[in-house]
Amino acid sequence: MLSTKIFGEELRKQGFTFYSGVPCSFLKSLINYAINELEYVAAANEGDAVAIASGAYLGGKKSVVLMQNSGLTNAVSPLTSLNYSFRIPILGFVSLRGEPGIPDEPQHELMGKITTQMLELMQIGWEYLSENIHEAREQLVRANEAIDNQKSYFFVVRKGTFDSEALKNQTQSVSQNYEKKTKRHDDQSPSRYEALATINALRDQNTVQLATTGMTGRELYEIEDAACNLYMVGSMGCVGSLGLGLAMSQPQKNIIVIDGDGSLLMRMGSLATNGYYHPNNMLHILLDNHVHDSTGGQNTVSHNMDFINIAASCGYARSIYVHNLQELKEEITAWKFNQTHTFLYMNISRKASELTGRPKIKPYEVKERLRQNIKNATTEVILTEKHSKKHFAQSGTGYNDEKC
Template sequence: MKLGAYTLGEELKSLGFNFYSGVPCSFLSDLINYAINESNFVMSANEGDAVATCAGAYLTGKKSVVLMQNSGLTNAISPLTSLNYTFKLPVLGFVSLRGEKGLCDEPQHELMGTITEKLLELMEIRWEYLSSDVSEMKEQLSRANDSINDKKNFFFIVKKATFNRVELIKRNKKENKNLLTIVKTKNDELPMRLDVLHTLNTLKDNNTILLATTGKSGRELFEIGDSKNNFYMVGSMGCISSIGLGLSLNTSKKVIAIDGDGALLMRMGSLAINGFYAPQNLLHILIDNNMHDSTGGQFTVSNNVDFVSIAKSCGYTNSIYVHDLKELEEQLKSWKKNSVLTFIYIKVKKGTKENLGRPNIKPFKIKDRLMEFIVED
């Protein structure tokens, strides 16, 4: 007996799960097809970014579903353990069981087939095998929903041939064009990152959310001026713009994702996904100091990368190189007046202030107050 993916999807919808992100797996193809056909689905470049995109959607009050192969579960460990767990940003997951014992499968799935359960348990994620019996499935979803309401992740492990077939509805391919590119034309001013963050914070208003990437960006922003519309990410390195994507697709507020060179290099596939979905209210700013500042100043390879051209080729509507704080302020004001998906790049000096502190607010409290801010008029 097989389970209707449409039946499962509609039951999920009745429980309020109306946002999906993930990476395809043949075992989950019918559920993914349902999500694409009937719900809001973001195709991600990797499983970790999919989890972060769902976390961003949850910040707006959306119950989210992430879909992945069990090999991709390893890619999602960082955000699941340091973002979702730490900030209490629950996600409902469906992970396939490739490499199940006794199943003829590809050799690369052999190990994951034996450790998928253990991996979920090590991450303190509640899980069950998804039943193909409709009545039992509904009971399982009720338990999963209780877990999400309790702000805890819940995953279903899905075996081969669980679902009835769902045909994917063909749609015209979406293509987003770059309309404005500004490249480097003069020497950089090289301000401190602290000065860039101060500029961003000064121009922030009650309709703007600032998302700061892992490390000293968030710590500096907190010291400059803490507020309820700031989010200081810890862990989950490289996921800040994916959080921004999930957030901006589900709110009318303006979202500024503050990235670092080391972080963006870690998950550059996010640029293509952002460019494809192209939310107009998302500004992605890269502050590049050519180093991993939080871990002792080790170098990154950002000096060898043309990020502005890459963002342009990925479909960002505007991709802009700014040379100094004055240009940055001008571009921020322009974006606030006429917001489109925009990438801004600025080089900064190495280093930070002495005795830099850390946010003294629990991460889940930062999340709670941001969610309250988002629903405010």
């Protein structure tokens, strides 16, 4: 049996400090350790956990996901179309419920037989995690090498692998909505292209824009291909969770998540997670045209939804109905000035741009470019702070590093 604390410290030494996941009894000790000692984001589902961890990786953090093997099926979409396509590596721990020959609940029987086959089909390297700490250290070295080569790596965890780690007292933060504006007059219903152009025109050097899959990403690319943009492919519904991970790992950056109705409806549990952790540097914009535009214009059910009240009840500090492009501009400007976790909803027309093609830059190139952009911006901030400290010290203003 592994000492959870010692193994957790070995993970920390390798640089893994950001965790996200969904509980499993086989992994509860490692989850407890992450909650007690590190940064852990409790996701609504396993696919969201993968996206959250991936967002943290974009922000420069080595990330871990924890899940039951039944939830591995829920993570297939982001693992195959987000992590694989963008070459975003994460370290995964998946339990082996339903292991052949070991009594378990009937719902785990099939997954116990096919868990490792699924990992192989997804071209994810994996090992059974050893209960011997010396062997486990060697396994972590191999896993870390895979991560450095931009490949995800998973450990399959059998029952009784980790020793007990007590969960310390948890303090639950309370996220509350304090400003809500519902529909007050008729909608302008501009095209998505016009809305994206308005959003992009307000972008500054401190802004990152994440555009959901389909026409949203394609049209943003047509408007301006920038190093601070990410155009989602596949992994539908994951852009909000990706934004959460990035916002939490890069609190000094302005993270704008541009979502669509079909996408958000697919993973609405992410709203509750985003609202609970409520990073003030994250702006979530929903452009709702009530259809699946890139697949033929089939109706969604968004006409029957009240996204403003839903976001407000999930804990977004501000949940605002936007009627026209001028209001959109005003609300984005207000968010940048006030830095409060905000959800904006806007009805758009069903008309797509006739100019829309697919990005000519590959997803993994988009990822590398974005990470470098974030890294360069962070370096500039550090250099600016150092220069400011030197200036204050030389000017005799009594600048104190310990207070800044």
